[in-house]
Structures are given as structure tokens and as C-alpha cells.
Amino acid sequence: MQILTNFSFQNRSVTLVFSVLFLLPVYTSLTGNEFYLDLVNRLMILAIAAASLNLILGHGGMISFGHAAYLGIGAYSVGIPAYYDINNGLLQLFLAVTVSGIFALVTGAICLRTKGVYFIMITMAFTQMVFFGFVSIEEYGGDDGLVINTRSSFGQLLNIENNLNLYYFILISLVACLFLIHKIVRSQFGLVIEGSRSNDQRMRSIGFDTYRYRLTCYVIAGCMCGYAGALLGNFTNFISPEMMDWSASGELIFIVILGGTGSILGPVFGAAAFVILEEWLSSLTLYWHFIFGALLIIVVLFAKGGINGILTYFGSGK
Amino acid sequence: MDWVLFVTQILNGLQLGVLLFLLASGLTLIFGIMDFVNLAHGSLYMIGAYFCATLTEITGSFLFGILLAIPATMLVGIIIEIIIVRRLYVQNHLDHVLATFGLILCCDALVHFTWGPEGMAIPLPVILDGQIEISPDITFPTFRLLIIITGLIIAGTLYLVITRTKAGMLIRAGASNRTMIGALGVDIKTLFTLVFGAGAAMAGFAGMMITPITEASIGMGNDIIIVTFVVIIIGGIGSVKGAFLAAILVGFIDTMGRSFLDTFLKLIFTAESAETAAPALSAMLIYILMATVLTFRPQGLFPPKGR
Numbered sequence: 001m002q003i004l005t006n007f008s009f010q011n012r013s014v015t016l017v018f019s020v021l022f023l024l025p026v027y028t029s030l031t032g033n034e035f036y037l038d039l040v041n042r043l044m045i046l047a048i049a050a051a052s053l054n055l056i057l058g059h060g061g062m063i064s065f066g067h068a069a070y071l072g073i074g075a076y077s078v079g080i081p082a083y084y085d086i087n088n089g090l091l092q093l094f095l096a097v098t099v100s101g102i103f104a105l106v107t108g109a110i111c112l113r114t115k116g117v118y119f120i121m122i123t124m125a126f127t128q129m130v131f132f133g134f135v136s137i138e139e140y141g142g143d144d145g146l147v148i149n150t151r152s153s154f155g156q157l158l159n160i161e162n163n164l165n166l167y168y169f170i171l172i173s174l175v176a177c178l179f180l181i182h183k184i185v186r187s188q189f190g191l192v193i194e195g196s197r198s199n200d201q202r203m204r205s206i207g208f209d210t211y212r213y214r215l216t217c218y219v220i221a222g223c224m225c226g227y228a229g230a231l232l233g234n235f236t237n238f239i240s241p242e243m244m245d246w247s248a249s250g251e252l253i254f255i256v257i258l259g260g261t262g263s264i265l266g267p268v269f270g271a272a273a274f275v276i277l278e279e280w281l282s283s284l285t286l287y288w289h290f291i292f293g294a295l296l297i298i299v300v301l302f303a304k305g306g307i308n309g310i311l312t313y314f315g316s317g318k
Numbered sequence: 319m320d321w322v323l324f325v326t327q328i329l330n331g332l333q334l335g336v337l338l339f340l341l342a343s344g345l346t347l348i349f350g351i352m353d354f355v356n357l358a359h360g361s362l363y364m365i366g367a368y369f370c371a372t373l374t375e376i377t378g379s380f381l382f383g384i385l386l387a388i389p390a391t392m393l394v395g396i397i398i399e400i401i402i403v404r405r406l407y408v409q410n411h412l413d414h415v416l417a418t419f420g421l422i423l424c425c426d427a428l429v430h431f432t433w434g435p436e437g438m439a440i441p442l443p444v445i446l447d448g449q450i451e452i453s454p455d456i457t458f459p460t461f462r463l464l465i466i467i468t469g470l471i472i473a474g475t476l477y478l479v480i481t482r483t484k485a486g487m488l489i490r491a492g493a494s495n496r497t498m499i500g501a502l503g504v505d506i507k508t509l510f511t512l513v514f515g516a517g518a519a520m521a522g523f524a525g526m527m528i529t530p531i532t533e534a535s536i537g538m539g540n541d542i543i544i545v546t547f548v549v550i551i552i553g554g555i556g557s558v559k560g561a562f563l564a565a566i567l568v569g570f571i572d573t574m575g576r577s578f579l580d581t582f583l584k585l586i587f588t589a590e591s592a593e594t595a596a597p598a599l600s601a602m603l604i605y606i607l608m609a610t611v612l613t614f615r616p617q618g619l620f621p622p623k624g625r
């Protein structure tokens with residue numbers, strides 16, 4: 001019901017947000033302020049990752065504390081081929097999505113047999129496994145990470161060595177991913193996922209094999225986040241195991257919660273809030289993690305629904 | 319095979335296992351009784367280590383350092399429980415995870431602020447700072463042996479407390495049915511606070527015992543806490559017995575994997591590929607163990623009864 005009543009507001013804000021994102025490079029090229037472009041690139045990549053997490057966490061109720069693994073896998077899918085001078089972008093993206101998908105399938109098949117706290121801790125542990133795996137492979141830089149010299153190449157089609165092209169490539173990816181998630185959530189598949197979150201037993205008793213649905217959903221989210229990881233690798237030109245540190249997974253959850261779990265733009269707002277907070281707080285003090293952590297505790301204890309909940313609250317004029 | 323190395327590594331594995339048990343038992347009790355997911359348990363391990371390092375410096379004695387740091391860490395745990403954690407019991411697991419994640423960030427920043435970015439070492443007293451002869455050709459660091467012995471004593475005491483005392487009875491009752499013991503007039507609020515404090519003290523003690531070997535550093539708790547999760551998942555969340563056996567198992571497998579996996583792989587593969595694969599594989603070994611256990615027993619090896 002909430003979706004229906006907020007429809008016009010949601011529609012307007014979607015148009016507004018994407019107009020701003022679309023026109024931003026015009027502003028930065030006029031003012032010559034490239035810094036904002038970088039900030040927004042990071043924001044959009046995080047938004048894709050958070051949106052994919054929101055699919056399993058917000059809609060499916062699967063609290064994964066290991067989603068950053070896919071960012072890492074995606075980024076290494078660009079970095080490792082690039083290390084061997086294989087720069088074919090389509091191949092790299094294909095690798096990022098399939099390897100992430102396979103990892104999600106294998107670990108998801110085990111994780112989804114468990115519930116609640118087990119699920120949280122196991123997703124965390126599997127990500128740590130990948131983390132330590134990459135830390136101990138000296139060939140690809142180990143702890144120190146790996147510099148990506150050349151970004152993914154798409155031949156004559158698109159040259160993302162140009163920062164502006166990369167920006168629009170990421171923007172289009174974001175729109176496509178959000179659209180895909182929107183479609184998934186509204187489909188029958190999405191309804192089964194939502195149903196299984198609120199009452200798994202009931203969904204099973206009316207004949208849905210919810211395990212398969214949830215596993216499929218888990219794999220889709222993994223693939224999408226792997227794609228975001230490939231973008232991240234291209235954007236930063238550098239990969240390291242640090243990307244899938246458990247705190248990176250925590251930050252993704254924070255973005256999802258801050259943006260609110262129920263809406264299509266939530267992850268974008270959450271990522272924006274996160275990136276701005278991070279920039280602002282780290283310029284204030286060396287100990288900005290303290291403020292960040294305290295804020296996290298306060299959000300959990302006092303603000304239900306996150307930022308998007310607050311926006312929707314004002315937007316719908318309640 | 320080199321038997322001297324083998325026996326030494328068995329003892330090292332036991333030492334890691336005992337340390338993991340100190341962390342895991344508190345975590346598993348807190349979860350078992352309060353249904354609370356505490357990611358910040360590792361922060362108490364770190365705080366214990368820093369307290370002990372500072373107090374050892376002030377008093378000039380490692381023993382006094384430990385004796386003062388244990389109640390200090392316990393106090394920190396109790397304060398955290400009263401200010402933040404207590405409000406979270408009624409909320410869901412996602413909220414627990416987020417709030418305690420925030421708590422970790424706060425603790426790391428506070429430690430950074432108080433003690434600076436560099437780590438702190440604890441010099442060992444001369445009596446502990448040597449090797450002890452176990453058999454004519456095997457020697458082992460005295461302090462590591464001490465860790466094993468104290469750890470086993472604590473495990474034994476914990477077992478007696480839980481099975482033989484009134485407090486233990488309440489803990490067991492709380493783990494099997496929280497609401498019921500509240501209805502029977504037990505002051506659950508205080509019980510929760512005390513269990514959280516005890517968990518904090520044990521985690522802090524583990525931190526104090528490792529500091530003379532590795533030194534206290536920011537984020538030291540965050541690496542070990544995930545291994546602790548693996549331990550309590552394998553053992554069955556909520557079971558202290560499971561935590562003990564799983565901690566020893568994980569300690570052994572991790573230590574053995576790191577020292578003998580390359581030798582073992584060389585029997586099957588070429589020397590070169592074994593050389594490359596062994597470090598990565600040994601780092602992943604305990605997670606593979608966890609995955610295997612969960613495939614056959616999703617609730618862990620010893621799921622507590624009555625849940």
C-alpha cells in the first residue's frame with residue numbers, strides 16, 4: 001500500500017535524481033572541478049553494490065555481512081586479466097559476473113540452509129576466506145594490492161580511459177541495475193522472495209520451494225555486486241584485498257539501512273549520505289570513525305526507516 | 319616427518335585453541351542467553367590488551383597488570399551493556415549487527431585517540447621469558463605453556479560454574495527459556511549484565527595473554543573475532559562444550575595447515591604448484607572446515623538442546 005500512495009513522489013524524485021546525475025559533468029566541466037565527478041563515480045558504484053545487497057537484505061531478509069566479497073571478486077576479475085595484458089572489457093565483465101555468480105551459488109547453497117545469526121556469521125566468514133585467499137597470493141600483490149594499468153577496453157565501441165565516458169558508463173549501469181531490481185521486485189519471483197521473508201513456512205506450505213527462490217535471488221545479487229566490483233576496479237585503477245575487508249561489508253549494510261530498505265532510490269540516497277559523511281567527517285578530524293560509529297548506533301536506536309523513510313514521510317505530506 | 323616440529327606445532331595449536339575458547343565461550347554464552355549478536359566482542363579483547371599493557375607499565379609487574387586489567391575490562395563491558403547493548407535486546411539481529419559494528423568503529427577510534435597509532439608491547443618477566451624443556455630434544459616457550467595451562471584451568475572452572483553452581487543453573491535456564499525464568503522472578507536484567515561482564519573479562523584476558531607475544535594493536539580484535547565466529551558456528555551457537563571442542567579443533571587445523579600443508583601437497587602435486595597453493599589454501603582451511611561441517615550439520619556439531 002505504501003508503494004501506491006508514494007508513487008507520484010517516488011516518480012518525481014527518480015526523475016530529479018537522475019537529471020542531476022546526468023547534468024553533473026556539465027557543471028564540473030564549467031567550473032573545472034573534477035573532484036566532484038570522482039566523488040559521484042564512487043557514490044554510483046556503491047549505490048549499485050548497495051542496491052544488490054538491498055535485494056537480498058531489504059526484500060529477502062537475508063542479512064549478508066559479506067557482500068563486499070563480490071566487490072573484490074569483480075575488481076580482481078578486471079585486475080588479474082589486466083595483469084596478463086588481457087584488456088577485453090566484455091571478457092572481464094563476463095568473468096566478474098560469472099565468478100561472482102558461482103561463488104554466490106556455492107556459498108549461498110550452504111548459507112541458506114541456516115538462519116538468523118548463523119547466516120550473518122557464515123556470510124562474514126566466507127568473505128574473510130576470500131580476503132585471506134587473496135592476501136596470501138603473492139603473485140597478485142598479496143596484501144599490497146595490484147595496480148591496474150589499463151582500464152577495460154571495449155574496442156571502437158566505448159573508451160572508458162576518458163573519465164567522462166567512464167562516468168556515463170557507470171551512470172547507465174546504475175540506471176540499468178536499478179531498473180532490473182525494480183522489475184525483479186515487482187515480478188512474481190519478487191513477491192515470493194518478499195513472502196518468504198515475512199513467513200517462510202507459509203510460502204512453503206502453499207507450494208513454493210523458497211530455498212530455490214532465495215538461492216536464485218542470492219546469486220542475482222552476487223552477480224550484480226560483482227559487476228559493481230568490476231566498475232570499481234576500473235574506477236580506482238587499483239585493487240587490494242582491503243576492498244573486501246569485513247568493514248567494507250558493514251559499510252554496505254549501513255548504506256542500505258541509511259537509505260531505507262523499501263524503495264528503489266534508497267541505496268542511491270544511502271550511498272550519497274555515506275560518501276558525503278565520509279568526506280566531511282574525515283576532513284574534520286583524524287578520529288572521524290568515532291563519529292561515524294556513534295551515528296550508526298544512534299540511527300539503529302532511534303531512526304527507523306532510514307533517510308528514505310524520513311524523505312518519504314515529508315514528501316507524502318503525512 | 320620432523321617429530322620435534324610436529325610436537326611443537328601441536329602445542330602451538332593447543333595454545334591458539336585455548337585462546338579462541340576464551341573468546342568463544344563468552345560470545346556463545348551471550349548469544350545463548352540473550353540472543354544477542356556481539357560483533358564488538360573483539361573490541362573487548364583489544365581493550366583488555368591495552369589496559370594490561372598500560373597497567374604493566376605503571377605497576378612494573380605483568381601479574382599486577384593482569385590482575386588490575388581484568389576488572390577494568392569487565393567494567394568497560396558492563397558500562398557498554400548498560401548504555402547501549404541493553405536497549406538492543408528487544409530489537410532484531412540486523413540492529414544488533416549494525417549497532418555493534420558502530421561500537422567497533424568507536425572503540426578503534428577511542429583506542430587510537432588514547433594510545434596513538436603505534437602498538438604497545440608488554441615485556442615478559444624474566445621467569446616466563448624462556449624455553450622450557452619438555453623432553454630431551456623438545457623445548458617450548460614457557461609463556462605459551464602458561465597460556466595453555468591457565469586457559470584449560472579457566473575452561474574447567476567455567477564448566478564447574480555452569481554445571482554445579484546456582485549462577486550456572488540460572489545461565490542454563492536462561493539459555494533454554496529466557497521468558498520463563500524472568501516470569502519465575504529471576505532478575506534477568508542483572509543476570510544479563512553479569513554474563514556480558516564475564517564475557518568481556520574473558521575476552522579481555524585472552525587479549526592480555528596474547529599481547530606479550532604479538533603486542534597490542536588497533537584492530538587486533540577484528541581479525542580474531544571472525545575466527546571466533548567460525549569456532550562457535552562449528553561448535554553450535556550457545557553451547558560452551560561445543561565452543562571448547564571447536565576452538566581446539568580450529569586451533570589445531572589452522573596451525574597444522576600453516577606448517578605442514580605444503581609438505582602434504584608436495585606428495586600429490588609438483589613442488590612448485592604446492593609452493594604457490596599452500597599459503598592460500600592454509601589460510602582458507604578453517605573456513606572450508608566450517609563449510610563442510612555446515613553441509614552435514616547446519617546447526618553445528620553440538621547444538622544446544624531446548625531451542
